[in-house]
Amino acid sequence: MFDALTDKLQGVFSGLRGRGKLTESDIDQAMRAIRLSLLEADVSLPVVKQLTTAIAERAKGAEVMESLTPDQQVVKIVSEELTALMGEANVALPLASKPPTIVLMAGLQGSGKTTCAAKLARHFTSQGRAPMLVACDVHRPAAAEQLAVLGEQIGVPVHREDGTDAPAIARRGVEAARRGGRDLVIIDTAGRLSIDEEMMAELARVRDAVDPTSVVLVLDAMTGQTAVEVASAFAEAVHVDGVALTKLDGDARGGAALSVRAVTGLPILFVGTGEKLDALEPFHPDRMASRILGMGDVLSLVEKAQATVEIGDAQALEKKIRGGSLTLEDFLEQMTQVRKMGPMSQVLGMIPGFRSVAKAKDVEVDDRQLDRIEAIIHSMTPSERRHPEIINGSRRRRIASGSGTSVQEVNQLLSQFKQMRKLMKQMGRGGLPALFGSPTAP
Amino acid sequence: MTPAGEDADREAWAELFGLAAPASEEAPARRGLFRRLRENLTTPRQTISPQLAGIFAPKLLTPATWEELEDALITADVGVETTMDLVEELRGEAEEGRITSGADLSRALWEAVAARMATEPARIPLTGSPTVILIVGVNGSGKTTTVGKLAHRLAQLDRKVVIGAADTFRAAAIDQLAVWAERSGAHFVRQSQGADPGAVAFDAVASGRARGADAVLIDTAGRLQTQHNLMEELRKVAAVVGKVDPAAPHEVLLVLDATTGQNGLSQARLFDQAADLSGVVLTKADGTAKGGIAVAIRRDLGIPVKLVGSGERLEDLQPFDARAFARAIFSPEG
Numbered sequence: 096m097f098d099a100l101t102d103k104l105q106g107v108f109s110g111l112r113g114r115g116k117l118t119e120s121d122i123d124q125a126m127r128a129i130r131l132s133l134l135e136a137d138v139s140l141p142v143v144k145q146l147t148t149a150i151a152e153r154a155k156g157a158e159v160m161e162s163l164t165p166d167q168q169v170v171k172i173v174s175e176e177l178t179a180l181m182g183e184a185n186v187a188l189p190l191a192s193k194p195p196t197i198v199l200m201a202g203l204q205g206s207g208k209t210t211c212a213a214k215l216a217r218h219f220t221s222q223g224r225a226p227m228l229v230a231c232d233v234h235r236p237a238a239a240e241q242l243a244v245l246g247e248q249i250g251v252p253v254h255r256e257d258g259t260d261a262p263a264i265a266r267r268g269v270e271a272a273r274r275g276g277r278d279l280v281i282i283d284t285a286g287r288l289s290i291d292e293e294m295m296a297e298l299a300r301v302r303d304a305v306d307p308t309s310v311v312l313v314l315d316a317m318t319g320q321t322a323v324e325v326a327s328a329f330a331e332a333v334h335v336d337g338v339a340l341t342k343l344d345g346d347a348r349g350g351a352a353l354s355v356r357a358v359t360g361l362p363i364l365f366v367g368t369g370e371k372l373d374a375l376e377p378f379h380p381d382r383m384a385s386r387i388l389g390m391g392d393v394l395s396l397v398e399k400a401q402a403t404v405e406i407g408d409a410q411a412l413e414k415k416i417r418g419g420s421l422t423l424e425d426f427l428e429q430m431t432q433v434r435k436m437g438p439m440s441q442v443l444g445m446i447p448g449f450r451s452v453a454k455a456k457d458v459e460v461d462d463r464q465l466d467r468i469e470a471i472i473h474s475m476t477p478s479e480r481r482h483p484e485i486i487n488g489s490r491r492r493r494i495a496s497g498s499g500t501s502v503q504e505v506n507q508l509l510s511q512f513k514q515m516r517k518l519m520k521q522m523g524r525g526g527l528p529a530l531f532g533s534p535t536a537p
Numbered sequence: 538m539t540p541a542g543e544d545a546d547r548e549a550w551a552e553l554f555g556l557a558a559p560a561s562e563e564a565p566a567r568r569g570l571f572r573r574l575r576e577n578l579t580t581p582r583q584t585i586s587p588q589l590a591g592i593f594a595p596k597l598l599t600p601a602t603w604e605e606l607e608d609a610l611i612t613a614d615v616g617v618e619t620t621m622d623l624v625e626e627l628r629g630e631a632e633e634g635r636i637t638s639g640a641d642l643s644r645a646l647w648e649a650v651a652a653r654m655a656t657e658p659a660r661i662p663l664t665g666s667p668t669v670i671l672i673v674g675v676n677g678s679g680k681t682t683t684v685g686k687l688a689h690r691l692a693q694l695d696r697k698v699v700i701g702a703a704d705t706f707r708a709a710a711i712d713q714l715a716v717w718a719e720r721s722g723a724h725f726v727r728q729s730q731g732a733d734p735g736a737v738a739f740d741a742v743a744s745g746r747a748r749g750a751d752a753v754l755i756d757t758a759g760r761l762q763t764q765h766n767l768m769e770e771l772r773k774v775a776a777v778v779g780k781v782d783p784a785a786p787h788e789v790l791l792v793l794d795a796t797t798g799q800n801g802l803s804q805a806r807l808f809d810q811a812a813d814l815s816g817v818v819l820t821k822a823d824g825t826a827k828g829g830i831a832v833a834i835r836r837d838l839g840i841p842v843k844l845v846g847s848g849e850r851l852e853d854l855q856p857f858d859a860r861a862f863a864r865a866i867f868s869p870e871g
Contacts, residue, residue: 137614240709288823345762
């Protein structure tokens with residue numbers, strides 16, 4: 096998510112690398128580049144000034160100037176300063192000691208409140224809670240309808256009413272949740288321009304009507320220099336408790352997150368990372384900082400894998416792999432599980448170094464290619480999947496036409512699968528060295 | 538709005554669509570539009586001005602003036618490169634003695650910005666039969682609302698409009714647009730949620746043709762520009778429309794939230810690659826959000842702003858006037 100900034104910083108430091116000790120002017124040059132990168136990443140100007148001053152001061156200290164690996168020292172300093180600015184730990188949304196917990200969603204028009212409300216509800220459902228959504232956006236046409244549709248998709252009840260009295264709808268929504276035994280209420284509100292006093296006053300009335308446990312400000316990750324102003328305006332009007340950062344799956348450099356946290360002190364609670372309703376993740380400032388520096392985001396990847404892969408399944412699979420009895424059925428299942436983690440481009444982007452390799456080799460991760468592989472396997476009979484060696488010419492033609500692919504593509508998949516099985520057998524026998532230099536499996 | 542304001546409004550829109558201007562004189566109309574823009578962009582007076590006022594106030598320019606100017610432009614999301622470029626130009630003029638005071642600088646700044654944003658007035662000529670306008674953009678930028686307001690303006694000018702609901706992804710997007718279609722009396726072409734957006738677009742254009750409509754407005758689903766598959770889908774929608782009429786789409790407008798920072802450049806670049814943009818609709822420019830990224834987009838990619846919006850009200854969407862816009866944002870007098 097901080098791709099571009101990562102690239103820039105690597106550019107700066109590769110220039111310094113291998114030259115031995117730094118001079119003060121080297122450091123000035125690095126600072127200018129860091130300043131530029133941060134500005135291009137939409138970090139707000141006062142925060143950029145604060146950051147570069149702090150980084151430069153430390154970089155000019157003995158620890159860097161006399162170091163044999165000054166670039167690494169500077170990277171370390173930048174990383175520490177960024178992490179410190181973004182807050183130290185992963186902050187959880189506070190829950191009420193006496194249910195229901197009431198969460199009020201606020202934000203500018205188009206920041207993604209309604210989608211975020213539904214994602215949050217889904218998140219809490221998966222934690223065993225019983226949320227209810229309340230549609231209080233009485234201004235945008237069909238906003239309540241949108242929330243109702245999303246609620247149905249995730250199996251969460253939605254309280255909606257006709258009429259335009261948002262505070263009253265919110266209050267009755269909370270009452271309905273209490274009666275229905277729901278332990279969490281998420282209230283979606285209308286988007287507003289931060290300078291629209293009338294709308295801000297309405298938001299304050301909704302807040303007063305329900306006395307929420309917390310107010311979440313939904314902020315678009317693509318926001319520019321106004322992010323701090325916007326966050327401050329909402330904080331002043333309704334006392335915000337934390338921020339949900341949306342649309343972080345694009346190439347937005349997300350400097351807004353850094354600025355808002357640094358200036359207002361509001362913690363980032365969640366980040367939205369995709370169109371699907373499960374694409375909501377907790378925010379980890381330390382991981383974000385290492386991401387800026389191109390270290391990848393292995394921890395998030397591990398967490399995603401743990402959340403989607405059943406441990407028992409994984410053990411059974413490992414046994415099969417070691418025994419060399421992996422079937423196309425297992426392969427398909429495996430692939431489905433990996434893909435549950437999200438689009439491949441996103442999953443692979445978390446692997447350290449993948450981004451620069453992919454860029455250098457012009458690799459494009461195309462999920463449609465995986466769609467085709469899935470289609471081919473789906474077009475096989477169960478016995479073909481278990482015993483791919485029985486697939487002869489006429490079967491290949493049938494599979495190709497059934498899956499809308501070509502015989503060549505079927506052949507390719509089969510031969511790659513055969514190679515993979517052979518490779519895994521060697522691994523299982525402890526023949527790991529044989530792996531090196533071998534052709535890779537899909 | 539006052540009756541005089543309404544007339545000015547109507548005239549500005551007629552001009553935008555290349556329709557015969559009503560008989561009234563031009564001068565008051567221009568003033569009306571200018572006032573409206575300024576009103577929208579400066580209520581409450583919270584533009585870049587407080588910061589700029591400080592720079593422009595001193596009679597003499599000092600080295601610090603340039604640094605402050607740079608900061609002010611960056612704060613308006615103009616971007617580092619465009620900022621450097623602007624500051625350098627103004628500095629050169631100062632060195633040659635054409636700028637000597639803060640007041641000179643103020644005028645030179647907004648004129649330089651205006652020159653970078655447009656060389657001629659924004660136009661969306663209704664030359665097609667019908668003219669097909671494709672509305673694209675990232676999630677939440679204000680596409681559906683823009684389609685609704687455009688339809689309303691066209692209807693006011695007695696144009697026959699068809700709206701195609703090709704955002705078949707977002708829940709209730711079709712219902713939201715249906716409300717707008719009803720308000721403006723436009724013919725509404727829709728399929729169910731999840732339907733193929735290309736098919737909806739095709740139907741809308743075919744229906745516009747059959748009905749002898751003047752314009753077909755096609756709303757598309759919001760997508761982040763990095764979502765390869767969705768951008769390919771958009772490419773397909775544009776291509777499908779071209780099957781009904783090879784000249785279509787006549788306009789592809791990128792709806793851009795004025796609060797957007799430097800990511801706006803990436804949006805414009807990638808949407809342009811997929812669907813060949815003809816212009817930008819800058820939405821939610823309310824004073825806090827200055828939309829400076831539009832200056833960078835025009836400078837780097839040559840894509841001009843055609844419409845500017847500052848709020849929810851119907852009259853908040855206006856044909857873009859570069860000089861009025863630059864002045865409202867970059868001049869301390871507003």
